Amino acid sequence: MLIAAGLLSACGSENKEVESGNTIHLRGKIEAENPKGSVVLLQIQPEGNLRDTLKIAADGSFDYSLKDFDPGFYRLMVYDQLPVVLAINQNDLEINVNAEGSTVTGSPEVELQQKINELMSGVSDAVARLQMDYAEAANSGDEDRMKKVDAEYTAMQTSLNDSLKQIIIASPANLTTLQILRDVITYEQDPQFVEDQLTRLQKEMPGLKILDLFEQKLEDIKKLAMGAVAPDISLQDTEGQTVKLSDLRGKVVLLDFWASWCGPCRKESPHLVQTYKDFESKGFELYGVSLDRNAEAWKKALEEDQLPGKQVIGVVNNEAEVAKTYSITAIPTSFLLDKEGKIIAKNLRGDELAEKLAEVLN
Incomplete structure (x- = not known):
């Protein structure tokens, strides 16, 4: 859950219908000592193919025109550093990378992600504590304690998901919303909420291929959901x-x-x-x-x-x-x-x- 949320830390887009021939700019600066290799843009879905190699100026700045793209999630591979995950739709993005990390500005997703980061700030330490407690209980064979830790984790996850739902409901529909539905609040946890939000995304962000892919994925998930008849073998x-x-x-x-x-x-x-x-x-x-x-x-x-x-x-x-x-x-x-x-x-x-x-x- 934490890893999935962490992947959202550098997203950006806006909920507008995309027309054919669309173009946006990715601008920014990369500060790196002795840079080796290239800076490349990779589409995460659906094909995962290399999109292009960015030309980086001597001072680390770049201004790249992204043309005729499929709105969705992309990964900017920056030399040997951690990749920057981008949700690209219809907005120009400002991307800055240095030794301390990366920042992305220019879209409604950034504001939504800031709210999520604030919510998640205290969760990581709490999860680490529960993991240690569970390991100690398992090593000592204390099954009662293991069950208690499980219950604490479940309660924490439920509370976090409830808070995430409220943030999603109060925010404009966008690609960050989609990633939360895909990776954090899953269909099995709350099928009606996911269905409702998918309908909302399709209404407010029409024409996005990634939404069709998500809907197809949900259909596969439904076949194996609790209460479904197992496919015959x-x-x-x-x-x-x-x-x-x-x-x-x-x-x-x-x-x-x-x-x-x-x-x-x-x-x-x-x-x-x-x-x-x-x-x-x-x-x-x-x-x-x-x-x-x-x-x-x-x-x-x-x-x-x-x-x-x-x-x-x-x-x-x-x-x-x-x-x-x-x-x-x-x-x-x-x-x-x-x-x-x-x-x-x-x-x-x-x-x-x-x-x-x-x-x-x-």
Whole structure:
């Protein structure tokens, strides 16, 4: 959450409809000792391609005309320093970079970001304190303290998000608003707020490709949101028999994405084995999807870990389409499905999974 907010620290744009053939200027100065390399402008979305190389004068100043661009987020790569993130729409921007950091002026986003920075000023220290408390509790095995720290963090996040929402509502619609909705206040946290603000952005900032991309991303997120019916899966088990996820309706199912080479996945195996023993008779089933490219390594891991339930391999013809369907970016990742196939929890581990199953099945 803090990293996402930090990425906004150098944004700038204005909420105007962009016409074809649009041009703005990026002006400013870069103060650097013994500069090496180039200063380049990179579009973050949608393609992420190199936009152009800026010509920097001997005194470090520059005046660059950006023509026929797609409004959205860009990264100014400045020699070997940290990149400057820019939200570019319809306004000329003044960008100054030195050893202490960077500043951007010239757009409504800057004012909005200042409000966010003020809000975030005390959060970083508080999060660091909670992280230390949690680590100490984990090292000592104090589960009660761990749960208390979790509750404190959740309360802090809720309070911060509520404050961010009020700032967004009170501010003009702009690209910084979009980034907060995308990276901080997520759809799963508050779907109605995100939907309402997207409608507002589309009304007040028409014609922006990045809004269409965000809407497409939301559609993908909705497919995996809490309460949604999990997309069906039809893959083969170790015997080459097709096993469909939908065939398990009527049972509470843990859909678990893992691989033989994934250390954290294998570490979780004993918990899954015990949980299966404890809850199978009560209507629990395990549907494990391996993302192994080596089928023999997958089968060997199944034998070594004695993993129960329905186990299938998700890589077919060297492609893992199921991972794309479920937006898997890291493993282990899991989804707990109710008897109707609806998602009721995500990424439960160890005792958390057992506690949730006891709640659902008892």
